[in-house]
Amino acid sequence: MKPTYFYQLLFALFVSSTAFAAENKATEPVIISGTKFTYPLIERWIEEYTKIYPNANVKLASKAATAQHVDLNVIAHQPTKDEMTDNQEILYAGQYALLPVTNTNNPILPAARKKGLNKKEIDKLFFEVTSYDDDPAIKEKQKFVATIYARDNQACTSKALAGYFSHQSSEIRGKKVLGDDIYLLSAIKRDTTGLAYNSLGYLYDTNSRKLKDGIALLPLELKKDTKELLTGNLDNVIEVLERNRVETIPVEKIGFIYSQQTSRKEVADFLKWVLTDGQKFNHAEGFLHLDKQFLAEQANQLNGRFLSLK
Amino acid sequence: MAKLLLISGNPKRFPKFLVCKLGVLFLFAVFISTATYAQQVEIRGKILEENSKATVIGATIKLKGQQTGTVSDATGDFRLKVKSLPVTLDVSTIGYKSQEIDVYEAGPITIYLDENQNKLNEVVVVGYGTQKRKELTGAISTVPKSSLSQLSTSFDNLLGGAVPGLNVSESSGQPGATSSIRIRGGNSINAGNEPLYVIDGIIVYNDNSSTQIGISRAGGALNPLAAINPNDIESIEVLKDVSASAIYGSRGANGVIIITTKSGKKGKNNVEYQYSIGSQQVSKKLDLMNAKEWGQLYLELASAQNISESGLTASKVAQLGEGTDWQSAALRNALTQNHQLSISGGDEKTRYFLSGSYTNQDGILLNTNFKRYNGRFNFDRNLSKNFIVGLNVTASNLDQNGLSSYTGLYTNGVSNSLDYVLRIPQVVPIYNEDGNFNYKNLFEKGDLRLGDKTVNAISDLANDVSETKNNSVIGNFYAKYTIIPSLVAKISVGTNLSNTTQNYYAPSSSAAGFLAKGYGSVGNKRSDSWQAEYTLNYTKKVNEDHYFDVLAGYTTQTTNIEYSTAASSNFSNEQLTYHNLQGGSTFLAPTSGGAESILNSVLGRLNYSYLRRYNLTATLRADGSSRFAQNHKWGYFPSVGLSWNINEESFLKSIKAINDLKLRASFGTVGNQEIGDYQYYSAYSTTQNYSFNNTLVTAYAASNAANPNLKWEQTSQYNLGLDLNLFNYRLGFVADAYYKKTTDLLLNVPVEVTTGLSSALENVGSLTNKGLEFSVTGGIIETKAFSWNVSANIAKNINEVTSLGNLTSIINGNTIIEKGQALGTFYGVVFDGIVQTKDNLTKVPKPSWKTxxxxxxxxxxxxxxxxxxxxxxxxxxLGSTQPDFTYGFSTTLRYKSFSLFASLQGTHGNKLYNSLRQSQESPSLDYNVLATLVNRWTPDNPSTTIPKASVTSSTWLDSRYIEDASFLRLKNITLSYLLPVRIDKATSTKFKVFVTGQNLLTLTKYTGYDPEVSSGIDSGAYPSAKTFTFGVNIAY
Structure with missing residues (x-):
């Protein structure tokens, strides 16, 4: 690096860091971090919440600042005990659905459309059956030639997907995509044999409510009425998935992990709003509502936990 | 840097969050500073192990389809510059599942690698195939990889303490020496007790005598298993119970050890080189009398005539000091070094593994050495989608220089050249003033004196030639055809060719050549074993609930042995040693012989698993062996094993802490055919015991009685086991209890003298082994920077002879085989102290050797x-060689790039006959003794343990010399460091340096050199060495 550039960079770093320090003297923001595919919904909640409470200061965590304190961690799978410390609790605020998707030019689509894939076939396609793969005698023959794309094994959607099919995420076949679930769609668009599971919020254009270009839902073995609704717009899909359980479509909750020790009133206020007024934005961003009774339980849990807050 | 985001968020809403007035300034500055750089993106990331989140060092990160790449450093971090995003990365490293990863953001990203060894689907090598560990019904122990990766000349030395129920004892500390292995105790008295080895499918019964030709004075014992380079081994499975071993039928009774060597894997070429250099020193010296102490003892024993002859008067003794330390002169700091090179790789259709190694280990005794050259080639090729052919072959050249054995010579009871070193009094110098060996030992009055010339023990060590050389090829070719996806046919043809040469020469200055005026002998032995196996394997899954795996096969194995020896003595020219036997004036009778044995077998196995919960293994093997009489050629060996994965039941499934909870049970029968060839035939052998016209002539005499009923020794076995794994496999327990009963034991039963024989081999006896085994493994700490794993095991075996037919006991020298006692039981008189002056001598029992x-x-x-x-x-x-229990412990500690491994091995309660000590506590006018005799009984020093000095000592075995040979040994401690360097810009370099200490500490009450002597009698076994080694390992 030439000295000139180094001094430019040093200057910029100095200016920016002093400026951040100045801002930090204002109200401590509520920092939210977590699985990225939920960010559109979280951002929407923050945006709408800030409209009503202009003094509120809620932010998504800065990626650059890895050591940053986080008040709320968004999680989109059932956490194990190891993933939560003793004083942490989880509050659920919505659901999402994962649908199998492929490239519109995937050659298997015509055959698959005749009779959609059932759970067993999906299981076989997406997960390694045994570790005997090197032995042709035991290798299970695949119905279709496919390249499976999935997030890394630690990602929420990989854990949710694998858990739904009673597997470990390490048993998901194929290639891994890092960063964000949105890139699964990029991979599918580049590979005509690509298959992936992805969430509604990414699969559909949340403005036009239509499936995004270049991708097609993998035909599933479904009842006729369900099938029709699933091929409709985003609202139709949300409607059918909130009403029925479809065995080939995992539906999982999203929640906020918070710490009892470090919670503040600002955090509680935001969460209360999310569980009440904020719910009306779930559908808009491609997320499902929680069951009403379960939602009420969450609200009660929140009230109980934060009663002592001043 | 160009794509660095200030605030992470949904890409489509990115601008909304970018509206941060100060952040913009920062971003602007960064843009300016990088604008003039080439259009490159740097991906930054970290590689972690999926479960433990530990750092993965040395993982290769490459752009898919290109050679551009990097490796993760000591903290698991990597940086890789690419032209643009997205890119696909290939991430791989040994021991982990390779991953193809699409990267859309520069990062920092985290890549998790999954260990290849998926515990849930872990596959174990079993006889003629593989099986999921989860579905196993038998007791199979896998030798930990950490134990396998340690330095050793032979893999059998790595097994000690690594597997519960497997007891290894080395025959001596000589480089390349044999060892004796017992799995769950010995099952036989006259037949072999060593386990069966299956090396890449080739069945090898390791007969330690196979490298002994009959050159009686060559004292070396070359380990035939040293033909396998331990570094080539990928895995070792120990089959302990009948469910696992019955597929080997008549050869399964002593357990089976399955060795699988490394093979190439699809992907880039991997090159690994390792060099180690070490120094060995004797781990313990015997405390012998110095010159003055021995002089005083001599004066106590010597007559006036003795003193006048030797000139060792009291005044001279008073001036003596330490004298010449013969023991130290025979020992040395010895060098050991080893080179290993392996190259492996493969593509879609071909996998290969090539390796070569060279080992040169000097012994700690003068003129002893072990050398090995070894090469291996493993190759597999998919000829078509359904057809695979492959080859596994290893060739080796072993060369051992050992001690001279004095067996069969008149040497006043001195057993070998080491023993003689210890016996020469320290008043005798090794060298004359002119620097030549001193061959005039005034005190040698016995067989090792001729005229005024005596034997010099150091000269013996330096000048005797005692070589054992072995060339061997072990290899097999296989073809595997998948007829339909569930049915596979396999043909495998293998061979084990072994040629051993023993060369021996004892010059006329040596003990063995002293009277013979030079003695030379050579011998050759060829052992060819060929085997062919034809198997069909059918697997079927029905309704996801039922899984069948059926194996059927036919195998045949033929073994041919031929040997010959020649010897001569009385050499006028000794320069050419054994190369010039024709130069001797006296030719000794040559010997030659040969044998052939054939084993034809039909085998079958059914594995059935229901709901992955209930498992059954049923096997049957029929063996037809040429070693048994016509009516008993065929033996049938069935077994059944059952296991129940309790944790899969609904009542336990919800308990996430339990990964495995399995109950195992097995029962069945296996056999033992290691009785030697032609034992059921009536045989006549040549002898020279008959005289005609006052001349001894060669005659034939009956040597073996025909026994048309000679049949297999059979061992019925029962095993009950429990496997438990907890907390994501971080804590594991295995417990087993077993009972084995061997019937139809082959014993030499006395017969009528009118037969011309003293005994005949009959199936009459029985014995049992029962025991408990327990092992635990734990990942105590598993973090990114620090990990600590331990494993420990303990096993108890009770061996008992339950019947000897009509015999009450068999006494063989100082050992006895008797009903109710264990094998290896010592038989002798009990030491009752020392007769004191005040004792009533008429009431002291009188030994028959005293007047x-x-x-x-x-x-x-x-x-x-x-x-x-x-x-x-x-x-x-007086006790037996069987230990009360054996145990082992190993641990691996890793901190960042440092790793520390230690393993300990121990036995408790086993006895050893210290014959060397007995002879060295027998005072004489000729030989040195142990320093303990300084404290001998005298009227002024009424010792209760050491008798007075007397030239007449007992040769009886008494309880003083049956010593407790319990020990705890620090077998190995290795510290390694992975250097953060890259060689020649290679993308996947691993550069490791290590230091190893072997055999550094042994806690034992045993007073001899080493408590580990497999024969049970220590009559001057080669002392064990402690070794310090430094090494480097480079892989890329």
């Missing part, structure tokens, strides 16, 4: 209270 009893004599217990002590009436059982 009168005097104060200072040894006292023995008079078992039958008849006032006399005799070998016939007063000997009792």
């Amino acid at each position: 009168t009893v005097e104060p200072g004599d040894v006292k023995y217990v008079d078992q039958n209270k008849d006032g006399n002590v005799t070998q016939d009436l007063d000997r009792v059982v």
Whole structure:
């Protein structure tokens, strides 16, 4: 690096860091971090919440600042005990659905459309059956030639997907995509044999409510009425998935992990709003509502936990 | 840097969050500073192990389809510059599942690698195939990889302490020496007790005598298993119970050890080189009398004539000091070094593994050495989608220089050249003033003197030639055809070719060539074994609930052995040693012989698993062996094993802490055919015991009685086991209990003298082994920077002879085989202290070798209270070589790039006959003794343990010399460091340096050199060494 550039960079770093320090003297923001595919919904909640409470200061965590304190961690799978410390609790605020998707030019689509894939076939396609793969005698023959794309094994959607099919995420076949679930769609668009599971919020254009270009839902073995609704717009899909359980479509909750020790009133206020007024934005961003009774339980849990807050 | 985001968020809403007035300034500055750089993106990331989140060092990160790449450093971090995003990365490293990863953001990203060894689907090598560990019904222990990766000349030395129920004892500390392995105790008295080895499918019965040709004075014992380079081994499975071993039928009774060597894997070429250099020193020296102490003892024993002849008067003794330390002169700091090179790789259709190694280990005794050249080639090729052919072959050249054995010579009871080193009094110098060996030992009065010339023990070590050389090829070719996806046919043809040469020469200055005026002999032995296996394997899954795996096969194995020896003595020219046997004036009778044995077998196995919960293994093998009489050629060996994965039941499934909870049970019968060839035939052998016209002539005499009923020794076995794994496999327990009963034991039963024979081999006896085994493994700490794993095991085996037919006991020298006792039981008189001056001498039992009893004599217990002590009436059982329990412990500690491994091995309660000590506590005018005799009984020093000095000592075995050989040994401690360097810009370099200490500490009460002597009798075994080694390992 030439000295000139180094001094430019040093200057910029100095200016920016002093400026951040100045801002930090204002109200401590509520920092939210977590699985990225939920960010559109979280951002929407923050945006709408800030409209009503202009003094509120809620932010998504800065990626650059890895050591940053986080008040709320968004999680989109059932956490194990190891993933939560003793004083942490989880509050659920919505659901999402994962649908199998492929490239519109995937050659298997015509055959698959005749009779959609059932759970067993999906299981076989997406997960390694045994570790005997090197032995042709035991290798299970695949119905279709496919390249499976999935997030890394630690990602929420990989854990949710694998858990739904009673597997470990390490048993998901194929290639891994890092960063964000949105890139699964990029991979599918580049590979005509690509298959992936992805969430509604990414699969559909949340403005036009239509499936995004270049991708097609993998035909599933479904009842006729369900099938029709699933091929409709985003609202139709949300409607059918909130009403029925479809065995080939995992539906999982999203929640906020918070710490009892470090919670503040600002955090509680935001969460209360999310569980009440904020719910009306779930559908808009491609997320499902929680069951009403379960939602009420969450609200009660929140009230109980934060009663002592001043 | 160009794509660095200030605030992470949904890409489509990115601008909304970018509206941060100060952040913009920062971003602007960064843009300016990088604008003039080439259009490159740097991906930054970290590689972690999926479960433990530990750092993965040295993982290769490459752009898919290109050579551009990097490796993760000591903290798991990597940086890789690419032209643009997205890119696809190939991430791989040994021991982990390779991953193809699409990267859309520069990062920092985290990549998690999954260990290849998926515990849930872990596959274990079993006889003629593989099986999921989860579905196993048998007791199979896998030797930990950490134990396998340690330095050793032979893999059998790595097994000690690594597997519960497997007891390894080395025959001596000589480089390349044999060892004795017992799995769950010995099952036989006259047949072999060593386990069966299956090396890449080739069945090898390791007969330690296979490298012994009959050159009786060559004292080396070359380990045939040293033909396998331990570094080539990928895995070792120990099949302990009948469910696992019954597929090997008549050869499964002593357990089976399955060795799988490394093979190439699809992907880039991997090159690994390792060099190690070490220094060995004797781990313990015997405390012998120095010159002055021995001189005083000599004066106590010597007559006036002795003193006048030797000139060792009291005044001279008073001036003596330490004298010449013969023991130290025979020992040395010895160098050991080893080179290993392996190259492996493969593509879609071909996998290969090539390796070569060179080992050169000097022994700690002069002129002893072990050298090995070894090469291996493993190759597999998919000829078509359904057809695979492959080859596994290893060739080796072993060369051992050992000690001279004095067996069969008149040497006053001195057993070998080491023993003689220890016996020469330290008043005798090794060298003359002119620097030549001193061949005039005034005190040698016995067989090792001719005229005024005697033997010099150091000269013996330096000049005797005692070589054992072995060339061997072990290999097999296989073809595997998948007829339909569930049915696979396999043909495998293998061979084990072994040629051993023994060369021996003892010059006329040496003990063995002394009287013979030079003695030379050579011998050759060829052993060819060929085997062919034809198997069909059918697997079927029905309704996801039922899984069948059926194996059927036919195998045949033929073994041919031929040997010959020649010897001559009385050489006028000794320059050419054994190369010039024709130069000797006396030709000794040559010997030659040969044998052939054939084993044809039909085998079958059914594995059935229901709901992955209930598992069954049923096997049956029929073996037809040429070693048994016509009506008993075929033996049938069935077994059944059951297991229940309890944790899969609904009542336990919800308990996430339990990963595995399995109950196992098995029962069945296996056999033992290792009785030697032609034992059921009536045989006549040549002898020279008959004289005609006052001349000894060669005659034929009956040597073996025909026994048309000679059949297999059979061992019925029962095993109950429990496997438990907890907390994501971080804590594991395995417990087993077993009972084995061997019937139809082959014993030499006395027969009528009118037959011309003293005994005949019959199936009459029985014995049992019962025991418990327990092992635990734990990942105590598993973090990114620090990990600590331990494993420990303990096993108890009770061995008992339950029947000897009509015989009450078999006494063989100082050992006895008797109903109710264990094999390896010592039989002798019990030491009862020392006769003291105040004792009533008429009441002290008189040993039959003494004419009168005097104060200072040894006292023995008079078992039958008849006032006399005799070998016939007063000997009792003094303990056995069988340990009460054996145990092992190993641990690996890793901190960042540092790793520390330690392993300990121990036995408790086993006895060893210290014959060397007995001879070295027998005072004489000729030989040195142990320093313990300084404290001998005298009227002024009334010792209760050491008798007075006397030239007449007992040769009886008494309880003093049956010593407790329990020990705890620090077998190995290795510290390694992975250097953060890259060689020649290679993308996947691993550069490791390590230091290893072997055999650094042994806690034992045993007074000899080493408590580990497999024969049970220590009559001067080669001492064990402690070794410090430094090494480097480079892989890329």
